[in-house]
């Protein structure tokens with residue numbers, strides 16, 4: 656298994672408070688690493704560092720060069736609520752705001768992948784929670800990153816929708832051979848999604 660991110664002695668301090676200390680972890684190509692831990696343990700903080708939103712830390716985070724192909728930094732992240740959609744723009748327009756000059760064929764393919772093709776002209780208010788999350792996933796996929804970060808992406812969805820979304824992410828991960836770092840509190844979700852589980856204490 657090829658390591659794409661190598662984390663050594665990673666320590667994060669905020670306002671003199673140590674959030675986590677000396678984390679050592681390798682993230683491999685083509686795996687789903689589920690990150691678990693108590694509330695406040697620093698799961699979101701870790702993801703922010705790994706996707707390069709936050710570069711204020713002690714220790715070392717090394718990336719394999721292969722994951723920088725075509726990709727702009729920071730790496731894409733899918734959050735719990737895709738409320739960052741602009742309400743006056745359609746699904747398609749929301750994607751085009753971030754990905755300007757996008758090829759129509761690429762856009763079609765991604766909309767198909769996340770099962771939003773027939774909803775492409777709808778505004779966010781006309782979308783269900785699951786549809787909004789799928790726009791968030793589409794936005795992340797359009798970054799063409801080999802690694803995707805997901806911070807409790809389905810926590811606000813009901814069980815049925817959650818299971819559908821889990822299956823969709825598993826399918827996309829397999830097809831595109833992505834590495835996914837996935838935060839969840841839910842043991843069942845962790846069991847379904849993970850190749851490996853990392854616990855922050």
Ligand SMILES: Nc1ncnc2c1ncn2[C@@H]1O[C@H](COP(=O)(O)OP(=O)(O)OP(=O)(O)O)[C@@H](O)[C@H]1O
Nearest residue numbers: 669670674692693694695696697698699700701840
């Ligand atoms: N910008 C910040 N300023 C001050 N404290 C912060 C900041 N960001 C995070 N923290 C603190 O760092 C700790 C870890 O936060 P983080 O959101 O990473 O935890 P988490 O494990 O993701 O929690 P949860 O499961 O509740 O989402 C918390 O105590 C939080 O209050």
